[in-house]
């Protein structure tokens with residue numbers, strides 16, 4: 007079947023790809039572009055492991071079609087660090103051990119980045135509700151919340 | 165030199181610190197490769213067709229249409245996975261669970277599979293497979309399945325463990341019994357007796373990463389399997405046996421694993437992927453959907469438990485008895501047996517008896533879930549213990565302290581305890597500030613204890629010292645939550661070098677000797693023991709090389725803080741040689757330096773925990789909120805305290821989900837109605853408070869550093885602790901888990917009405 011030609015900006019780079027009409031953005035990222043940072047935990051919008059930022063909006067990439075990215079900007083976990091300098095959220099997740107297995111981590115990092123962009127000084131409750139769309143089965147969220155709090159402090163100072 | 169695993173007190177330099185894990189950067193940048201992140205050239209997409217029926221005879225499967233669909237490269241059924249198990253009943257069950265033979269035994273049971281060029285073709289192909297089912301009556305409830313008129317799931321099963329061999333087949337596969345003393349007499353001495361029945365529903369481990377693998381079978385009979393698993397060596401054995409391969413020809417690489425909690429200790433899709441690849445002659449990638457994960461992997465047992473405990477006025481328990489029925493899915497298991505062993509393990513009892521029944525039901529094959537079987541038993545026992553304390557008029561913590569097992573106590577399941585942590589965790593809980601925090605209206609406080617055995621097992625580790633003085637540590641226990649950091653710390657500690665100079669990796673099955681699974685909280689316990697042993701072997705060589713460099717006897721060289729030191733007056737001017745210096749010279753002193761270790765880690769050291777929690781119950785809706793939560797647990801020695809805390813918090817959170825929300829819901833048709841995260845709701849960030857932890861360190865005498873397993877015990881007390889808190893808040897004893905709002909409301913209303 008003929009594919010749909012799509013031009014998008016992914017992590018700052020212009021990217022062109024062909025995809026099928028029923029392929030999700032998550033499929034495109036993972037299977038066509040080799041960006042396997044976003045994970046598929048459910049495919050139904052319930053776990054947040056596939057979170058990406060689409061034109062300043064946090065989305066579940068499993069619920070977006072690959073074709074819908076035409077002309078838009080996509081940010082994934084692979085674009086968070088600058089060269090070998092980690093984003094403060096990445097650094098704080100490491101320092102606080104906010105990951106055990108780490109499968110949820112890319113989704114949490116993207117969701118937290120979006121949260122802090124909109125609310126640089128969130129309360130614990132705002133963090134908890136802001137990240138309620140992301141499931142983590144390993145940590146009990148305690149260390150994730152602390153890492154985000156700590157990163158927010160660092161980012162305000164910067 | 166024989167390795168001495170006994171504990172010896174020491175001052176730690178690296179162990180007990182909290183460095184960043186070696187695999188951390190890859191995991192925060194998206195570079196780490198999990199099960200579904202690996203691809204091979206020319207790989208096909210595998211998909212599995214699953215039974216929509218809870219119980220059905222498979223009369224015929226017609227795959228001809230699917231085979232003709234362009235792009236389909238292989239279609240398999242049970243005929244392609246013939247029975248090679250040679251009378252090994254447990255392996256036969258695994259095979260039958262991977263691909264149904266004569267009967268489909270639960271909604272979601274695999275009946276056929278395809279490999280095609282892409283996902284869409286594979287999905288289409290599944291629709292073209294025609295299965296002729298004869299639907300049979302089914303049973304999904306554990307109590308119903310025990311009744312005489314219940315539909316029989318396997319007519320070749322006769323209950324084992326009964327005094328008289330039964331004449332009729334049954335859904336009860338086994339009866340087991342533990343205990344000592346005379347409970348009848350014990351109850352005779354009791355002033356108070358509490359007797360109650362409890363139920364718990366089935367839950368799933370709920371790892372966020374679905375099962376995923378890539379299988380590649382070559383025409384020369386060798387094969388590769390890339391897979392997310394808790395035990396790649398065991399997967400190799402099982403897959404090889406089921407497919408009739410030599411284990412040595414199958415190389416299994418464990419990917420990064422996105423959670424397992426026991427659920428990735430069993431093969432499901434892997435033999436199917438290998439069979440598809442063998443038939444298609446191309447690599448096959450098989451990734452389960454979330455729906456398949458719920459319907460066909462995991463879950464834990466549903467249970468029904470009766471408890472009877474008696475005590476004297478002074479608070480001494482005189483007798484304790486439990487009958488435990490655990491669902492096993494459609495295949496025999498030993499889940500109730502484990503429940504029966506753990507039920508009263510926290511207490512010092514003169515008269516105790518527990519009886520377990522393993523029960524077949526038309527649900528997925530029960531899989532281990534973090535301290536498998538223990539949380540349900542603890543829920544029932546600790547609820548009854550709380551109630552008994554209340555009847556006597558004693559504080560629940562004091563009552564437990566009074567009856568807690570101690571060093572020298574004969575456990576309810578047989579062995580006599582060494583030094584253990586139940587008393588200390590209770591005492592720490594008693595004096596924890598949480599106990600004094602004020603409670604608001606409709607809030608209740610609960611606490612409970614938990615026990616887990618911990619496993620050891622076969623372990624093999626390689627420690628290689630590079631010419632630059634760096635150390636690479638290859639272990640065979642899969643890292644499920646940070647163990648590479650812990651093991652690097654242990655190697656650094658033993659060698660006396662900096663943590664940064666050690667890098668631990670998980671080796672594949674062709675690079676290292678056999679290792680048991682990472683289960684039973686054994687990962688850090690047993691691999692750290694093997695790492696210490698390997699490091700000590702390396703130190704012996706380092707000393708020899710230093711002796712050679714100095715031209716003195718090795719007996720005069722000791723190892724101190726990362727250096728060889730010449731001992732004795734006569735060598736006073738020799739100074740020291742660092743590990744780095746010895747490594748740099750190794751090319752001239754006999755070649756590479758390495759230490760190996762192969763051992764069976766014994767004496768994992770039982771573990772105990774006490775949890776405290778505060779719950780608010782809305783009496784109008786039955787909704788609950790967790791206000792405060794505290795975990796106190798013995799770690800023996802916390803190698804990397806942050807990851808130990810993480811294990812405590814994670815187990816508590818899973819327990820909270822189990823206690824309040826999570827359950828498999830089956831319709832009358834025997835189909836699972838909530839196979840997704842929307843309707844099977846695990847706790848999210850906004851459901852939980854911070855989870856406070858207190859690590860106690862009561863050294864395990866059977867480990868050089870005193871380490872005990874820490875991964876599982878934390879899920880044992882929450883069900884009971886929360887049930888006690890909810891019962892205190894709502895003023896009515898809760899006996900059915902999960903305590904979802906409708907159940908709480910019904911209990912409150914029944915209490916008001918009654």
Ligand code: FES
Nearest residue numbers: 047049051054068
């Ligand atoms: S995979 Fe997209 S939300 Fe779960």
Ligand code: FES
Nearest residue numbers: 106107142143144
């Ligand atoms: S760290 Fe495993 S799911 Fe979050």
